[in-house]
Amino acid sequence: MAAINSNFLKLKAGYLFPEIARRVKAYSEANPAMAPRIIRCGIGDVTEPLPPAVVNAMHEGVEEMANRETFKGYGPEQGYEFLRQAIVDHQFAGLGISADEIFVSDGSKCDTGNILDIFGKGNVIAITDPVYPVYVDTNVMAGNTGAADDKGAYAGLLYLPCNAENGFVAAVPETKADLIYLCFPNNPTGAVATRAQLEAWVRYARETDAIILFDAAYEAFIQDPAIPHSIFEIEGARDCAIEFRSFSKNGGFTGVRCAYVVIPKTVTGQAEDGSRVPLHQLWSRRHSTKFNGASYPVQKAAAAVFSEQGKQEVAALIGHYMGNATLLREACTELGLPVFGGENAPYVWVGCPAGLSSWDMFDKMLNEAQVVITPGSGFGSAGEGYFRISAFNSRENVREVCRRLKALVA
Numbered sequence: 001m002a003a004i005n006s007n008f009l010k011l012k013a014g015y016l017f018p019e020i021a022r023r024v025k026a027y028s029e030a031n032p033a034m035a036p037r038i039i040r041c042g043i044g045d046v047t048e049p050l051p052p053a054v055v056n057a058m059h060e061g062v063e064e065m066a067n068r069e070t071f072k073g074y075g076p077e078q079g080y081e082f083l084r085q086a087i088v089d090h091q092f093a094g095l096g097i098s099a100d101e102i103f104v105s106d107g108s109k110c111d112t113g114n115i116l117d118i119f120g121k122g123n124v125i126a127i128t129d130p131v132y133p134v135y136v137d138t139n140v141m142a143g144n145t146g147a148a149d150d151k152g153a154y155a156g157l158l159y160l161p162c163n164a165e166n167g168f169v170a171a172v173p174e175t176k177a178d179l180i181y182l183c184f185p186n187n188p189t190g191a192v193a194t195r196a197q198l199e200a201w202v203r204y205a206r207e208t209d210a211i212i213l214f215d216a217a218y219e220a221f222i223q224d225p226a227i228p229h230s231i232f233e234i235e236g237a238r239d240c241a242i243e244f245r246s247f248s249k250n251g252g253f254t255g256v257r258c259a260y261v262v263i264p265k266t267v268t269g270q271a272e273d274g275s276r277v278p279l280h281q282l283w284s285r286r287h288s289t290k291f292n293g294a295s296y297p298v299q300k301a302a303a304a305v306f307s308e309q310g311k312q313e314v315a316a317l318i319g320h321y322m323g324n325a326t327l328l329r330e331a332c333t334e335l336g337l338p339v340f341g342g343e344n345a346p347y348v349w350v351g352c353p354a355g356l357s358s359w360d361m362f363d364k365m366l367n368e369a370q371v372v373i374t375p376g377s378g379f380g381s382a383g384e385g386y387f388r389i390s391a392f393n394s395r396e397n398v399r400e401v402c403r404r405l406k407a408l409v410a
């Protein structure tokens, strides 16, 4: 008999995106003439091709692999020095982060889930509501929660409600937390945290001996120069924070796969005997045991994101998506709906028209405008009454979505 990890049975059967797919399929089958009109503004995936600097570097990497003299087998598990150094120079200059505190991987989704390997049982885990569902589900799998209630909230997690009153930035809790997941710019709400708000979190973490798991996957979308891009811009964060970064949303690497974790050597957790252990040491051991490095052509391509040409091309990509976000914000504002996000993030978070739930609005948009959005309640019960529109699309599609939105609620 092979006993299973019964924690998996507590998971709410990944209901958000499968349910969206089910409703879109049902609508298409019932209305075949309308099916070609459907525009998807739901899933958070990039749409534009890779920047040419990235493509060229990847081609070069493949060429090197094709020749005996330059062929490479296994690389360093932690990532090639050339990439880790480029990351430090271009993303963390002046923040006291060194190249050996960077761990290159094949994605932030895996990293944010895998990080739980190095933490023990019994931690109080704080999670914002609404939230990127990966943080919740990986804690369920790891046995860090009880069962879910009928609203999908798991016993044992400390939920931090985010709402219009707090600008979708969770306040520091009154009670003790050990691990805190923060994501800024936020998916799904598009909210960003000010320096003062991040300072409050770092102060809380240091005072209560907590660890902040900071997901900065969307930092490249920040337009406001006053908003920090990294938690390590906050004094004291080197002692209490881990940061997750990805090439998915800036370089368009969602199908290429490359990301990294930043773990300062000064962040520690507590062993059973009360001694302090650097998390860097544990993650290094975990990473080199369970991971064999990201592919060489991919790391070469990732480094090209920081070349002069790469930076310009990435800036143009971000500009494209943020132009979309501006149009979507304007269209929703014109409808008289409450609009959040979309100014420093590729997601626009919109309050539903009076009387409509998140799923009501999803159905209305699908049936009347053939536009697929994401119902806010799918990200947590505090997301009820909102929907998320993604700016990841062609300009043409976004203009069409705006036209249909205006025709819709009016």
Ligand SMILES: *Cc1c(COP(=O)(O)O)cnc(C)c1O
Binding pocket: 044, 106, 107, 108, 109, 110, 132, 183, 187, 215, 217, 245, 246, 247, 248, 249, 253, 254, 258, 259
């Ligand atoms: C897209 C996204 C990531 C990046 O995931 P990858 O696995 O690197 O593609 C990380 N966090 C959030 C919140 C995201 O939306």
